[in-house]
Amino acid sequence: MKIVAVELREIRLPLVHFFETSFGRTTERRIVLARVVDADGAEGWGECTAGEGPFYSEEWTETAWSTLRDFLAPMILGREVERAASVFELMRPVRGHRMAKAALETACWDLETKRAGVPLWKHLGGVLSEIPCGVSIGIQESIGALLEKIERELDAGYQRIKIKIKPGWDVQTLERVRARFPAIRLMADANSAYSLADAPLLRALDEFELMMIEQPLAHDDMLDHATLQRELRTPLCLDESIRKPVDARHAVELGACRIVNLKLGRVGGHAEAVAVERVCRERGVPVWCGGMLESGIGRAHNIAMATLAGFTLPGDVSASERYWAEDIIEPPVTITPRGTIIAPEAPGIGFEVRRERIDALAVRREVIKI
Numbered sequence: 001m002k003i004v005a006v007e008l009r010e011i012r013l014p015l016v017h018f019f020e021t022s023f024g025r026t027t028e029r030r031i032v033l034a035r036v037v038d039a040d041g042a043e044g045w046g047e048c049t050a051g052e053g054p055f056y057s058e059e060w061t062e063t064a065w066s067t068l069r070d071f072l073a074p075m076i077l078g079r080e081v082e083r084a085a086s087v088f089e090l091m092r093p094v095r096g097h098r099m100a101k102a103a104l105e106t107a108c109w110d111l112e113t114k115r116a117g118v119p120l121w122k123h124l125g126g127v128l129s130e131i132p133c134g135v136s137i138g139i140q141e142s143i144g145a146l147l148e149k150i151e152r153e154l155d156a157g158y159q160r161i162k163i164k165i166k167p168g169w170d171v172q173t174l175e176r177v178r179a180r181f182p183a184i185r186l187m188a189d190a191n192s193a194y195s196l197a198d199a200p201l202l203r204a205l206d207e208f209e210l211m212m213i214e215q216p217l218a219h220d221d222m223l224d225h226a227t228l229q230r231e232l233r234t235p236l237c238l239d240e241s242i243r244k245p246v247d248a249r250h251a252v253e254l255g256a257c258r259i260v261n262l263k264l265g266r267v268g269g270h271a272e273a274v275a276v277e278r279v280c281r282e283r284g285v286p287v288w289c290g291g292m293l294e295s296g297i298g299r300a301h302n303i304a305m306a307t308l309a310g311f312t313l314p315g316d317v318s319a320s321e322r323y324w325a326e327d328i329i330e331p332p333v334t335i336t337p338r339g340t341i342i343a344p345e346a347p348g349i350g351f352e353v354r355r356e357r358i359d360a361l362a363v364r365r366e367v368i369k370i
Protein backbone atom coordinates (compact mmCIF):
# COMPACT_ATOMS: atom_id res chain seq x y z
CA MET A 1 0.00 0.00 0.00
CA LYS A 2 1.01 3.58 -0.54
CA ILE A 3 -0.43 6.09 1.89
CA VAL A 4 -1.08 9.38 0.09
CA ALA A 5 -2.90 11.24 2.86
CA VAL A 6 -3.08 11.15 6.64
CA GLU A 7 -6.01 13.02 8.16
CA LEU A 8 -6.04 13.92 11.83
CA ARG A 9 -9.18 14.91 13.66
CA GLU A 10 -9.63 15.76 17.30
CA ILE A 11 -13.08 15.01 18.61
CA ARG A 12 -14.55 15.92 22.00
CA LEU A 13 -16.75 13.27 23.48
CA PRO A 14 -18.38 13.62 26.91
CA LEU A 15 -18.49 10.47 29.04
CA VAL A 16 -21.88 9.28 30.23
CA HIS A 17 -20.35 9.08 33.75
CA PHE A 18 -17.08 10.61 34.94
CA PHE A 19 -14.21 8.14 35.28
CA GLU A 20 -11.90 8.57 38.26
CA THR A 21 -8.57 6.88 38.93
CA SER A 22 -5.84 7.50 41.51
CA PHE A 23 -4.38 10.07 39.09
CA GLY A 24 -7.51 12.07 38.35
CA ARG A 25 -11.02 12.39 36.95
CA THR A 26 -12.07 12.46 33.29
CA THR A 27 -15.45 13.87 32.26
CA GLU A 28 -14.87 14.52 28.58
CA ARG A 29 -12.47 12.82 26.21
CA ARG A 30 -10.29 14.66 23.68
CA ILE A 31 -9.61 11.92 21.15
CA VAL A 32 -7.28 12.12 18.16
CA LEU A 33 -8.42 9.98 15.24
CA ALA A 34 -6.21 9.10 12.29
CA ARG A 35 -7.59 8.34 8.85
CA VAL A 36 -5.18 6.99 6.24
CA VAL A 37 -5.95 6.98 2.53
CA ASP A 38 -4.07 5.03 -0.12
CA ALA A 39 -3.49 5.76 -3.81
CA ASP A 40 -6.71 3.95 -4.77
CA GLY A 41 -8.79 5.94 -2.30
CA ALA A 42 -9.19 3.09 0.21
CA GLU A 43 -9.28 4.23 3.84
CA GLY A 44 -8.42 3.00 7.30
CA TRP A 45 -9.12 4.42 10.75
CA GLY A 46 -7.14 4.41 13.98
CA GLU A 47 -7.52 6.03 17.39
CA CYS A 48 -4.93 7.54 19.70
CA THR A 49 -5.48 6.44 23.30
CA ALA A 50 -3.49 9.26 24.90
CA GLY A 51 -5.34 10.97 27.74
CA GLU A 52 -6.22 14.62 28.26
CA GLY A 53 -3.11 15.23 30.34
CA PRO A 54 0.29 13.56 30.92
CA PHE A 55 -0.88 11.55 33.94
CA TYR A 56 -1.34 7.92 32.90
CA SER A 57 1.79 8.29 30.78
CA GLU A 58 3.69 11.27 29.42
CA GLU A 59 1.71 11.23 26.19
CA TRP A 60 -1.42 13.33 25.96
CA THR A 61 -3.70 14.76 23.27
CA GLU A 62 -1.38 17.63 22.30
CA THR A 63 1.85 15.63 22.12
CA ALA A 64 0.07 13.01 20.05
CA TRP A 65 -1.30 15.60 17.64
CA SER A 66 1.99 17.39 17.00
CA THR A 67 4.07 14.20 16.91
CA LEU A 68 1.69 12.65 14.39
CA ARG A 69 1.57 15.79 12.26
CA ASP A 70 5.23 16.78 12.30
CA PHE A 71 7.04 13.43 12.48
CA LEU A 72 5.02 10.24 12.18
CA ALA A 73 2.74 11.03 9.23
CA PRO A 74 5.70 12.26 7.11
CA MET A 75 7.53 8.98 7.86
CA ILE A 76 4.89 6.84 6.17
CA LEU A 77 3.48 9.20 3.54
CA GLY A 78 4.39 8.26 -0.02
CA ARG A 79 6.36 5.18 1.02
CA GLU A 80 5.71 1.82 -0.59
CA VAL A 81 4.59 0.00 2.54
CA GLU A 82 4.48 -3.69 1.88
CA ARG A 83 2.46 -4.65 4.92
CA ALA A 84 0.77 -2.95 7.86
CA ALA A 85 3.04 -5.16 9.96
CA SER A 86 6.04 -3.08 8.88
CA VAL A 87 4.58 0.36 9.65
CA PHE A 88 5.82 0.38 13.26
CA GLU A 89 9.35 -0.22 11.99
CA LEU A 90 9.10 2.79 9.63
CA MET A 91 8.42 5.00 12.65
CA ARG A 92 11.38 3.66 14.65
CA PRO A 93 13.39 6.93 14.47
CA VAL A 94 10.83 8.47 16.83
CA ARG A 95 11.48 7.31 20.38
CA GLY A 96 8.50 6.58 22.60
CA HIS A 97 5.21 8.21 21.59
CA ARG A 98 3.72 4.76 21.20
CA MET A 99 0.12 5.92 21.53
CA ALA A 100 0.63 8.39 18.68
CA LYS A 101 2.30 5.65 16.63
CA ALA A 102 -0.54 3.24 17.36
CA ALA A 103 -3.13 5.65 15.93
CA LEU A 104 -1.38 5.57 12.57
CA GLU A 105 -0.29 1.96 12.67
CA THR A 106 -3.72 0.59 13.53
CA ALA A 107 -5.29 2.74 10.79
CA CYS A 108 -2.96 1.00 8.30
CA TRP A 109 -4.11 -2.43 9.53
CA ASP A 110 -7.73 -1.37 9.04
CA LEU A 111 -6.93 -0.19 5.54
CA GLU A 112 -4.98 -3.32 4.64
CA THR A 113 -7.74 -5.65 5.79
CA LYS A 114 -10.53 -3.59 4.25
CA ARG A 115 -8.69 -3.80 0.95
CA ALA A 116 -8.25 -7.55 1.35
CA GLY A 117 -11.90 -7.96 2.37
CA VAL A 118 -11.01 -9.85 5.57
CA PRO A 119 -11.81 -9.12 9.22
CA LEU A 120 -8.83 -7.55 10.96
CA TRP A 121 -8.97 -10.04 13.84
CA LYS A 122 -8.53 -13.02 11.51
CA HIS A 123 -5.66 -11.31 9.71
CA LEU A 124 -3.92 -10.74 13.05
CA GLY A 125 -4.15 -14.46 13.75
CA GLY A 126 -7.05 -14.21 16.18
CA VAL A 127 -8.68 -17.47 17.21
CA LEU A 128 -11.42 -16.39 19.64
CA SER A 129 -14.60 -15.39 17.82
CA GLU A 130 -16.09 -14.27 21.13
CA ILE A 131 -14.14 -12.44 23.81
CA PRO A 132 -14.84 -12.48 27.57
CA CYS A 133 -15.59 -9.07 29.07
CA GLY A 134 -15.24 -7.39 32.41
CA VAL A 135 -15.66 -3.75 33.44
CA SER A 136 -13.41 -1.19 35.07
CA ILE A 137 -15.27 0.89 37.64
CA GLY A 138 -13.73 4.18 38.70
CA ILE A 139 -13.55 5.68 42.17
CA GLN A 140 -17.07 6.73 43.22
CA GLU A 141 -18.50 9.38 45.54
CA SER A 142 -19.42 6.70 48.09
CA ILE A 143 -19.09 2.98 48.67
CA GLY A 144 -22.88 2.73 48.33
CA ALA A 145 -22.66 4.18 44.82
CA LEU A 146 -19.91 1.70 43.97
CA LEU A 147 -21.94 -1.28 45.19
CA GLU A 148 -24.89 -0.16 43.07
CA LYS A 149 -22.70 0.15 40.01
CA ILE A 150 -21.23 -3.29 40.53
CA GLU A 151 -24.69 -4.77 40.86
CA ARG A 152 -25.78 -3.18 37.59
CA GLU A 153 -22.73 -4.49 35.70
CA LEU A 154 -23.17 -8.00 37.05
CA ASP A 155 -26.82 -7.93 36.02
CA ALA A 156 -25.72 -6.94 32.52
CA GLY A 157 -23.62 -10.12 32.43
CA TYR A 158 -20.04 -8.85 32.81
CA GLN A 159 -17.74 -11.65 33.91
CA ARG A 160 -15.46 -9.76 36.26
CA ILE A 161 -15.34 -6.49 38.13
CA LYS A 162 -12.28 -4.28 38.41
CA ILE A 163 -12.36 -1.41 40.84
CA LYS A 164 -9.92 1.43 41.07
CA ILE A 165 -8.16 1.83 44.39
CA LYS A 166 -5.98 4.50 46.01
CA PRO A 167 -4.90 5.26 49.58
CA GLY A 168 -8.13 5.87 51.53
CA TRP A 169 -10.22 3.95 48.98
CA ASP A 170 -8.83 0.46 49.36
CA VAL A 171 -9.13 -1.94 52.31
CA GLN A 172 -12.48 -0.72 53.60
CA THR A 173 -13.90 -0.40 50.12
CA LEU A 174 -12.84 -3.92 49.18
CA GLU A 175 -14.17 -5.24 52.48
CA ARG A 176 -17.62 -3.86 51.68
CA VAL A 177 -17.52 -5.11 48.10
CA ARG A 178 -16.52 -8.61 49.20
CA ALA A 179 -19.14 -8.68 51.96
CA ARG A 180 -21.83 -7.88 49.40
CA PHE A 181 -20.47 -10.01 46.52
CA PRO A 182 -18.55 -12.89 48.14
CA ALA A 183 -18.00 -15.00 45.03
CA ILE A 184 -17.54 -12.65 42.07
CA ARG A 185 -14.37 -12.42 40.03
CA LEU A 186 -12.89 -9.22 41.45
CA MET A 187 -9.66 -7.27 41.00
CA ALA A 188 -8.21 -3.88 41.90
CA ASP A 189 -6.18 -1.36 39.89
CA ALA A 190 -4.08 1.19 41.79
CA ASN A 191 -2.52 3.07 38.85
CA SER A 192 0.77 3.43 40.75
CA ALA A 193 -0.74 4.96 43.89
CA TYR A 194 1.46 3.01 46.35
CA SER A 195 5.10 2.40 47.16
CA LEU A 196 6.98 -0.52 48.63
CA ALA A 197 6.51 1.08 52.05
CA ASP A 198 2.81 0.19 51.65
CA ALA A 199 3.60 -3.53 51.41
CA PRO A 200 1.78 -4.32 54.70
CA LEU A 201 -1.40 -2.68 53.42
CA LEU A 202 -1.12 -4.44 50.07
CA ARG A 203 -0.49 -7.73 51.85
CA ALA A 204 -3.75 -7.18 53.73
CA LEU A 205 -5.55 -7.31 50.36
CA ASP A 206 -4.67 -11.01 50.05
CA GLU A 207 -7.71 -11.84 52.18
CA PHE A 208 -10.10 -10.56 49.48
CA GLU A 209 -9.18 -13.32 47.02
CA LEU A 210 -8.62 -10.86 44.19
CA MET A 211 -7.83 -12.22 40.74
CA MET A 212 -4.95 -9.75 40.70
CA ILE A 213 -3.77 -6.34 41.84
CA GLU A 214 -2.92 -4.11 38.88
CA GLN A 215 0.07 -1.73 38.88
CA PRO A 216 0.27 -0.93 42.59
CA LEU A 217 3.76 0.64 42.40
CA ALA A 218 5.54 3.17 40.19
CA HIS A 219 4.51 3.44 36.54
CA ASP A 220 8.05 2.69 35.37
CA ASP A 221 9.05 0.14 38.00
CA MET A 222 9.70 -3.58 37.81
CA LEU A 223 12.12 -4.40 40.63
CA ASP A 224 9.93 -3.21 43.47
CA HIS A 225 6.97 -5.03 41.93
CA ALA A 226 9.09 -8.20 41.93
CA THR A 227 9.91 -7.68 45.62
CA LEU A 228 6.24 -7.05 46.40
CA GLN A 229 5.09 -10.08 44.39
CA ARG A 230 7.28 -12.32 46.54
CA GLU A 231 5.39 -11.06 49.60
CA LEU A 232 1.89 -11.49 48.18
CA ARG A 233 -0.33 -14.45 47.48
CA THR A 234 -2.42 -12.38 45.05
CA PRO A 235 -0.95 -12.19 41.54
CA LEU A 236 0.32 -8.81 40.41
CA CYS A 237 -0.62 -7.53 36.96
CA LEU A 238 1.41 -4.85 35.19
CA ASP A 239 -0.17 -2.17 33.01
CA GLU A 240 1.85 1.09 32.86
CA SER A 241 5.23 -0.68 33.21
CA ILE A 242 4.83 -2.75 30.03
CA ARG A 243 5.48 -0.56 27.02
CA LYS A 244 7.15 -3.00 24.67
CA PRO A 245 7.76 -6.72 24.15
CA VAL A 246 11.10 -6.70 25.96
CA ASP A 247 9.41 -5.15 29.02
CA ALA A 248 7.04 -8.11 29.14
CA ARG A 249 9.97 -10.52 29.00
CA HIS A 250 11.87 -8.65 31.71
CA ALA A 251 8.81 -8.43 33.95
CA VAL A 252 8.13 -12.14 33.69
CA GLU A 253 11.78 -13.10 34.18
CA LEU A 254 12.05 -10.83 37.21
CA GLY A 255 8.84 -12.13 38.69
CA ALA A 256 7.41 -8.60 38.71
CA CYS A 257 3.97 -9.86 37.63
CA ARG A 258 2.09 -13.05 36.84
CA ILE A 259 -0.44 -11.42 34.50
CA VAL A 260 -0.17 -8.66 31.89
CA ASN A 261 -2.72 -6.01 30.97
CA LEU A 262 -2.09 -5.52 27.25
CA LYS A 263 -3.12 -2.17 25.83
CA LEU A 264 -2.90 -1.62 22.11
CA GLY A 265 -2.07 2.07 22.35
CA ARG A 266 0.43 1.77 25.18
CA VAL A 267 2.58 -0.73 23.24
CA GLY A 268 2.38 1.08 19.89
CA GLY A 269 -0.13 -0.81 17.77
CA HIS A 270 -1.02 -4.28 16.53
CA ALA A 271 2.44 -5.50 15.50
CA GLU A 272 3.89 -4.78 18.94
CA ALA A 273 0.78 -6.10 20.67
CA VAL A 274 1.10 -9.40 18.81
CA ALA A 275 4.74 -9.54 19.96
CA VAL A 276 3.83 -8.86 23.61
CA GLU A 277 1.06 -11.46 23.48
CA ARG A 278 3.55 -13.97 22.14
CA VAL A 279 6.18 -13.26 24.81
CA CYS A 280 3.51 -13.83 27.46
CA ARG A 281 1.87 -16.87 25.87
CA GLU A 282 5.21 -18.65 25.40
CA ARG A 283 5.89 -18.16 29.12
CA GLY A 284 2.45 -19.21 30.27
CA VAL A 285 1.53 -15.70 31.44
CA PRO A 286 -2.12 -14.80 30.79
CA VAL A 287 -2.90 -11.46 29.18
CA TRP A 288 -6.12 -9.47 28.95
CA CYS A 289 -7.18 -6.45 26.97
CA GLY A 290 -7.03 -3.15 28.84
CA GLY A 291 -9.05 -0.09 27.96
CA MET A 292 -8.41 3.64 27.73
CA LEU A 293 -11.99 4.93 27.51
CA GLU A 294 -11.86 4.50 23.75
CA SER A 295 -14.43 5.61 21.23
CA GLY A 296 -15.77 2.95 18.90
CA ILE A 297 -12.75 3.00 16.60
CA GLY A 298 -10.25 2.21 19.34
CA ARG A 299 -12.72 -0.22 20.88
CA ALA A 300 -13.05 -2.11 17.58
CA HIS A 301 -9.26 -2.39 17.32
CA ASN A 302 -9.15 -3.67 20.92
CA ILE A 303 -11.70 -6.34 20.09
CA ALA A 304 -9.58 -7.53 17.16
CA MET A 305 -6.46 -7.73 19.35
CA ALA A 306 -8.32 -9.55 22.12
CA THR A 307 -9.09 -12.50 19.82
CA LEU A 308 -5.44 -13.66 20.01
CA ALA A 309 -4.99 -16.96 21.83
CA GLY A 310 -3.14 -15.51 24.83
CA PHE A 311 -6.13 -13.40 25.90
CA THR A 312 -7.45 -15.93 28.37
CA LEU A 313 -8.86 -13.56 31.02
CA PRO A 314 -11.82 -11.16 30.76
CA GLY A 315 -10.67 -7.68 29.70
CA ASP A 316 -11.77 -4.08 30.25
CA VAL A 317 -13.38 -3.71 26.83
CA SER A 318 -17.10 -3.29 27.33
CA ALA A 319 -20.20 -1.92 25.61
CA SER A 320 -20.23 1.53 23.97
CA GLU A 321 -23.25 2.60 26.03
CA ARG A 322 -21.20 2.48 29.25
CA TYR A 323 -19.18 5.42 27.91
CA TRP A 324 -21.08 7.30 25.21
CA ALA A 325 -24.63 8.51 24.63
CA GLU A 326 -23.88 7.84 20.96
CA ASP A 327 -20.78 6.16 19.57
CA ILE A 328 -18.92 7.05 16.37
CA ILE A 329 -19.26 3.57 14.88
CA GLU A 330 -22.28 1.64 13.69
CA PRO A 331 -23.46 -0.60 15.21
CA PRO A 332 -22.17 0.35 18.68
CA VAL A 333 -20.30 -2.33 20.65
CA THR A 334 -22.70 -4.49 22.66
CA ILE A 335 -22.25 -7.47 24.93
CA THR A 336 -24.08 -10.76 24.95
CA PRO A 337 -25.97 -11.94 28.07
CA ARG A 338 -22.94 -14.23 28.61
CA GLY A 339 -20.74 -11.17 29.08
CA THR A 340 -18.89 -11.51 25.79
CA ILE A 341 -18.32 -9.44 22.67
CA ILE A 342 -18.66 -11.24 19.36
CA ALA A 343 -15.87 -10.45 16.92
CA PRO A 344 -17.38 -8.91 13.75
CA GLU A 345 -17.26 -10.70 10.39
CA ALA A 346 -17.07 -7.56 8.22
CA PRO A 347 -13.71 -6.52 6.68
CA GLY A 348 -11.24 -4.34 8.57
CA ILE A 349 -12.29 -3.28 12.06
CA GLY A 350 -15.70 -4.66 11.18
CA PHE A 351 -17.76 -1.65 12.20
CA GLU A 352 -18.90 1.20 10.04
CA VAL A 353 -17.21 4.51 10.84
CA ARG A 354 -19.75 7.34 11.15
CA ARG A 355 -17.80 9.93 9.23
CA GLU A 356 -20.48 12.64 9.38
CA ARG A 357 -20.82 12.33 13.12
CA ILE A 358 -17.04 12.48 13.50
CA ASP A 359 -16.86 15.61 11.39
CA ALA A 360 -19.63 17.17 13.47
CA LEU A 361 -17.71 16.38 16.67
CA ALA A 362 -14.33 17.49 15.33
CA VAL A 363 -12.79 20.59 16.87
CA ARG A 364 -9.80 20.52 14.54
CA ARG A 365 -8.72 18.71 11.45
CA GLU A 366 -5.44 18.56 9.60
CA VAL A 367 -4.58 16.84 6.35
CA ILE A 368 -0.99 15.80 5.71
CA LYS A 369 -0.36 14.86 2.08
CA ILE A 370 2.52 14.05 -0.18
Ligand code: OSB
Pocket residue numbers: 021056135136189191239290291292293294316317
Ligand atom coordinates in the same frame (compact mmCIF):
# COMPACT_ATOMS: atom_id res chain seq x y z
O1 OSB B 1 -5.37 1.84 34.26
O2 OSB B 1 -6.57 0.56 33.09
C1 OSB B 1 -6.27 1.70 33.45
C2 OSB B 1 -8.70 4.22 31.93
C3 OSB B 1 -7.85 5.26 31.66
C4 OSB B 1 -6.53 5.15 32.01
C5 OSB B 1 -6.05 4.01 32.61
C6 OSB B 1 -6.90 2.93 32.88
C7 OSB B 1 -8.25 3.07 32.56
C8 OSB B 1 -9.24 2.06 32.85
C9 OSB B 1 -10.51 2.13 32.06
O3 OSB B 1 -9.15 1.25 33.75
C10 OSB B 1 -10.73 0.97 31.16
C11 OSB B 1 -11.89 1.26 30.24
O4 OSB B 1 -13.01 1.05 30.68
O5 OSB B 1 -11.67 1.70 29.11
Ligand code: MG
Pocket residue numbers: 189191214215239240261290
Ligand atom coordinates in the same frame (compact mmCIF):
# COMPACT_ATOMS: atom_id res chain seq x y z
MG1 MG C 1 -4.56 -0.04 34.71
